[in-house]
Amino acid sequence: MVESEIVKTFSWVMGHRLAFHKIGCSNIHGHNYTAKVTVRGEIDESTGFVMDFKDLKKAVMPLIDEMDHSFMYHMSDRLMCDIFKENPELKSIQMTVQPTAENIARYIFDKIKDDIPVIRVKVYETATCCAQYRGK
Numbered sequence: 190m191v192e193s194e195i196v197k198t199f200s201w202v203m204g205h206r207l208a209f210h211k212i213g214c215s216n217i218h219g220h221n222y223t224a225k226v227t228v229r230g231e232i233d234e235s236t237g238f239v240m241d242f243k244d245l246k247k248a249v250m251p252l253i254d255e256m257d258h259s260f261m262y263h264m265s266d267r268l269m270c271d272i273f274k275e276n277p278e279l280k281s282i283q284m285t286v287q288p289t290a291e292n293i294a295r296y297i298f299d300k301i302k303d304d305i306p307v308i309r310v311k312v313y314e315t316a317t318c319c320a321q322y323r324g325k
């Protein structure tokens with residue numbers, strides 16, 4: 190039995206704000222996010238795959254599509270709650286945790302963990318800043 194890891198990169202654009210933040214991040218802004226999703230498993234002897242990259246994409250893309258061109262905000266953020274209540278046609282995701290890279294990595298991990306053997310999700314807000322989540 191030989192195990193290996195495969196990694197697929199996903200990208201989307203999304204707005205967010207951290208209302209509690211004293212500098213910069215309390216402003217409404219967005220990022221060109223990138224997520225690297227790592228799956229670990231046994232290499233299938235007949236295919237040579239841990240998992241077909243197409244199957245990995247199929248498992249993750251619905252979530253990426255849900256986040257793309259949306260706005261993610263915390264449930265206690267009254268300003269954003271009011272805006273999205275008054276404009277339900279706008280694409281938004283209300284979170285029970287702050288929409289930081291750390292929590293977005295966790296959000297992605299938790300949403301896909303029952304479908305694929307994910308072991309790590311890394312979320313980049315910029316080319317030099319990322320957070321990774323490996324489950325509990």
Ligand SMILES: [Zn+2]
Binds near residue numbers: 205214218219220314
């Ligand atoms: Zn930000």
